[in-house]
Amino acid sequence: MFEATRINHKNLSRQNMFRLLLGGMTALLILPVILVLGTLIYKGAPVISFEFLFANPTNGMTAGGIFPALLGTILLVIVALLASVPLGVAAAIYLSEYAPDNWFTRAINIAIINLAGVPSIVHALFGLGAFVIFFRFGTSILAASLTLAIMTLPVVIVATRESLQAVPMAFREACWNMGATRWQTIRRIVLPNAVTGILTGVILEVSRTAGETAPIMFTGAVFFLPFLPQGVFDQTMALSLHLFVVSTQVPEMPEAVPYGVALVLIALVLLMNSVSIALRMYLRGKKKW
Amino acid sequence: MLKRNAFLLGTAITASLLLTACGGGQDRQVIQNKGSDTLVNVAQAWAEAYQKVDPATVVAVSGGGSGTGIAALINGTVDIANASRAMKDKEIKLARDGGHDPIEHIVGYDALAVYLHADNPLTDISIEQLAQIYGDGGTFLKWTDLGVEVPGCKDQEIVVISRQNNSGTFAYFRKTILGKGDFRLGTRDMHGSKDVVDLVENTACAIGYSGLAYATDHLKLACISQQTGGECTSPSVATASDRSYPIARPLFMYTSGEPTGYVGEYLNWIKSNEGQCIILKKGYAPATDVSCD
Numbered sequence: 001m002f003e004a005t006r007i008n009h010k011n012l013s014r015q016n017m018f019r020l021l022l023g024g025m026t027a028l029l030i031l032p033v034i035l036v037l038g039t040l041i042y043k044g045a046p047v048i049s050f051e052f053l054f055a056n057p058t059n060g061m062t063a064g065g066i067f068p069a070l071l072g073t074i075l076l077v078i079v080a081l082l083a084s085v086p087l088g089v090a091a092a093i094y095l096s097e098y099a100p101d102n103w104f105t106r107a108i109n110i111a112i113i114n115l116a117g118v119p120s121i122v123h124a125l126f127g128l129g130a131f132v133i134f135f136r137f138g139t140s141i142l143a144a145s146l147t148l149a150i151m152t153l154p155v156v157i158v159a160t161r162e163s164l165q166a167v168p169m170a171f172r173e174a175c176w177n178m179g180a181t182r183w184q185t186i187r188r189i190v191l192p193n194a195v196t197g198i199l200t201g202v203i204l205e206v207s208r209t210a211g212e213t214a215p216i217m218f219t220g221a222v223f224f225l226p227f228l229p230q231g232v233f234d235q236t237m238a239l240s241l242h243l244f245v246v247s248t249q250v251p252e253m254p255e256a257v258p259y260g261v262a263l264v265l266i267a268l269v270l271l272m273n274s275v276s277i278a279l280r281m282y283l284r285g286k287k288k289w
Numbered sequence: 290m291l292k293r294n295a296f297l298l299g300t301a302i303t304a305s306l307l308l309t310a311c312g313g314g315q316d317r318q319v320i321q322n323k324g325s326d327t328l329v330n331v332a333q334a335w336a337e338a339y340q341k342v343d344p345a346t347v348v349a350v351s352g353g354g355s356g357t358g359i360a361a362l363i364n365g366t367v368d369i370a371n372a373s374r375a376m377k378d379k380e381i382k383l384a385r386d387g388g389h390d391p392i393e394h395i396v397g398y399d400a401l402a403v404y405l406h407a408d409n410p411l412t413d414i415s416i417e418q419l420a421q422i423y424g425d426g427g428t429f430l431k432w433t434d435l436g437v438e439v440p441g442c443k444d445q446e447i448v449v450i451s452r453q454n455n456s457g458t459f460a461y462f463r464k465t466i467l468g469k470g471d472f473r474l475g476t477r478d479m480h481g482s483k484d485v486v487d488l489v490e491n492t493a494c495a496i497g498y499s500g501l502a503y504a505t506d507h508l509k510l511a512c513i514s515q516q517t518g519g520e521c522t523s524p525s526v527a528t529a530s531d532r533s534y535p536i537a538r539p540l541f542m543y544t545s546g547e548p549t550g551y552v553g554e555y556l557n558w559i560k561s562n563e564g565q566c567i568i569l570k571k572g573y574a575p576a577t578d579v580s581c582d
Contacts, residue, residue, distance in 0.1 A: 060334050060571075075321060139366055141320070198448030217353060224333040224350040226340045227317070235319075235349050249326050249352055251503045251572075 008255045010100045040266065044259030052260060058093040061224070061246060062253055066261055068228055071269065072141075072236035076216065077209045079145035079232060080152065085202060087149070088112025088156030095157070096164040097186055116154035124152040127219040142157065142232040151215055152205040159204065163197020164190060206272045213240040290558060311528040318551045320348045324358015324371030325457050326481055326502055326542040327399060327500045328540055331571045332371055335559055338567055342558060346551045355457030362543055368552050372542040373399065373457030373500075375466075379407075389545035396559055398574035400529035401462060401536040403511040404489040411437045413512035413521040416466060416535060422496060432494070441493035450485050450497035451476040458482065460499050461538045501529070502572030529574035540573065 004012075055065030099105040127147025137143040167190050175185040213221075221238040222244045229236045239261060247258040322332055328354035336348035358370035363384045376384075376391055384391050396447060403419065405411060416434070421429040429435060433444040439445060451472060452459040463472065479485045489497040490507045501524045513519040513535050514521035528534035548556050558564050566581035568574075 058337070060330060128364075130367075133364060140564040164426045179517055191444065217351070218357075222323075222349040223329060226336060237523075241351075243350055245329070248479075248484050251330065251483055251486070251505070253483075276534055 016040075017250050019087050037266070040259055040263045043256060044261075044263035047254070047256040047260035048263065053264065057224075061250055062257070066239070066242060067262065068225060069237040069239045069242040069261070070264060070268070071228060072221065073210050073239040073265070075141055075229060076145050076220070076238060077206055077272065078146060078208045079141055080148040081202065081205065083146055084149035084156055084205065086154050088153050088201075089198060092157045092160035092164060093186060096161045097182065097190065105185075112157050115150075116158070118151075120151060120212055124215040124218050126150070127215060132192070132219055133209060138233065139218070139222075139235055140233045141229055141236050142220070142221050144216040144236075144238075145232070147215045147219045148209045148212060151212070152208055155205050155208065156198075156201045159201025160194070160198045163194040163200070166197060167193045196280045197285050199276045199283075203273050203276045205278075207269050208275070210269050210272070211240055213238075213244050219240060249284055307529070312467065318346045319345035320346060320369060320552055320555055321361075321367040322348050322369045323351045323353060323361050323367045323372065325355040325373040325540070326352045327355075327458055327502075328396075329372040330502070330544075331397070331566045331568050331573060333541075334567050334571055335564060338563075339555060339558065342563075343551070343554065346555065348555065351556040354453070354455040355460070359543070362391060362545060363387055363391060365545065368544065369548075369556070371539045372543060373538060374460045375539075375541060376543060386513070387540075389541045391545065391548055394542045394544065394556055394560070395539045395576050396542050397540045397565070397568040397576050398529045398532075398537050399540050400524035400526070400534050400574070401498055401538060402504055403513060403522040403536075404486060404495075404497045404499060404504075405511055406439065406442075406489060406493045407507040407508050408434040408441055408493055409437070409439050409509055411435060411439075411511065411567065412509075413514055415514045415517040415521075417517055419466045422449060422468070423451070423472055423476070424467050427471045427473055439493055443494070445498055446494055448492055449473065449476045449480050450484075450488055450495055452498075453478045453480050458499065462536070465538075466537050487548065499523070504572070508539055526569065526572070526574045537574070538574075 001165065007276065032234075046274035052065045053070060054067050057069060058064035095105065124147065127143060127150070131137045131146050134138055135143075137146075144223065157196045171189050173191050174186050177181075180188070216238055220235055221241045221243065222235050223237070225235055225237050243265065245256060246253050324335065329350065332348075335351045339346065339348055355372040355374055358367065358372055358382055359376055360439060362370035363366040365387065370391075371499055371531065374392070381391055392469070409432075418429065418435060421427040421434075430447060432439045432442060432447055433445050452462075459478075463470075477488070479488060479497075482503045484498040486501045486503045486505060486508065491497045492503065501510070510524055512521035512523045515535055522528050522536050524536045524537075529537040542556065542559070544552060544556070547553075553570045560576065562579050564579075565575035565579040569579060569581060570577075
């Protein structure tokens with residue numbers, strides 16, 4: 001017959017104490033999210049309307065809607081994704097599947113890690129010098145999106161490389177033994193198994209791209225533009241910059257407007273993310289291991 | 290061989306991206322207008338109103354600070370730079386070296402108001418006193434040093450609010466109040482005129498400065514005198530216009546070379562009665578005598 005000794009009791013109560021402590025810490029993590037979302041919804045929801053989302057701003061930005069900024073942010077994110085996803089995935093495939101482990105590859109890896117640590121304002125100045133002035137794209141969606149793409153490239157590369165490396169080596173070896181080439185193996189076996197991880201990287205990139213202000217401030221986003229962008233060489237308004245200016249510069253701005261803009265920005269990011277999350281779940285369901 | 294294929298694929302993707310990027314027609318003229326945060330609201334109001342005057346010309350407005358606008362003029366990325374301070378000789382030289390000859394246009398005047406909390410009993414303040422509060426080595430650290438006691442302000446310590454250093458407001462205030470001196474350490478540097486006003490509104494101990502256009506009913510505007518005890522002048526559009534208010538500054542727009550074509554027409558419209566009435570409505574003093582309804 002088992003009888004709990006004092007040591008058993010002590011261990012058990014300690015176990016319970018830590019479970020509670022760690023659980024409490026986890027609960028604390030959710031608190032800021034709830035507070036931020038709660039405040040935004042409470043203060044911002046009253047201004048959200050069809051007009052707010054789909055009309056042009058009027059009367060010195062204090063009335064009307066934010067459609068040009070909303071559209072601008074979507075465009076910036078799409079063009080940035082078009083540039084960074086192919087480039088980042090290609091680089092990650094090469095680094096993970098082809099590159100020999102030598103000083104050059106290690107140098108590239110270090111460069112990627114460093115690129116991830118560069119502050120966004122430095123990317124902004126790089127984008128201004130490189131895309132706006134040197135490549136003569138002018139302040140445009142193209143210049144801003146390419147700046148955002150370079151900023152988020154490390155996220156895509158690292159996420160893709162990690163998901164490629166998570167595919168068991170045995171899969172590749174089995175494939176090679178059947179006489180498949182490296183590319184056939186990548187195309188048929190490695191990539192399909194890694195795609196969920198790649199999408200995770202894309203999700204992270206979307207959130208960061210849509211929220212950044214500094215990189216687009218000098219390269220393509222403007223506070224006010226009386227027309228909608230027609231192509232990638234036009235400038236655009238953007239939600240993040242709009243939020244920054246209406247909350248710091250515009251007197252007599254109704255208090256609910258900045259909250260409303262912030263709410264729309266967050267909702268947009270969540271919406272874009274949920275598309276990739278849904279896709280990811282669908283693909284994961286098809287996974288056979 | 291396989292490596293080459295992968296490389297070719299990458300090149301093809303990049304090339305197709307660049308090709309799709311080259312669309313987009315350009316049948317309208319776009320004026321790039323960037324700079325001073327003080328002017329950004331007026332610039333936006335002008336741009337909004339100008340759509341009705343000339344629908345074929347559109348004005349893209351962004352802020353960032355006078356320094357940002359002037360830097361953009363030097364780089365040649367704007368048509369009109371907004372500035373709430375004059376360009377420095379060094380900046381003019383830099384612009385000329387790059388083939389841009391900056392032409393100055395005064396588009397209005399701005400009274401820089403000294404903001405106090407609504408409960409602050411102080412009514413007037415002199416330039417000397419401001420220098421003691423804001424300057425490096427200044428001796429006024431508490432409101433009691435100015436002979437007042439601010440209700441609700443713990444320890445009576447002055448909370449000194451300033452602006453970030455690429456702001457034209459910052460540069461003008463420093464030159465006018467501190468001369469060649471520097472700001473004291475420990476000022477709260479805000480990134481916008483509205484931020485300064487918001488903070489002063491909610492902080493009993495605070496003193497801050499910003500354009501008069503940002504004034505609200507919830508705070509106090511100090512009456513400014515040259516010497517302590519001297520006659521003071523309150524900030525207003527009228528005292529800024531006749532330059533009797535000691536810290537009123539001209540607001541500038543800079544163009545590269547004498548403006549011609551649609552940029553010239555836009556600037557002429559800004560200086561016209563219609564344009565000047567807009568700046569007046571925004572709380573600034575017009576550059577010329579105007580009659581508005």
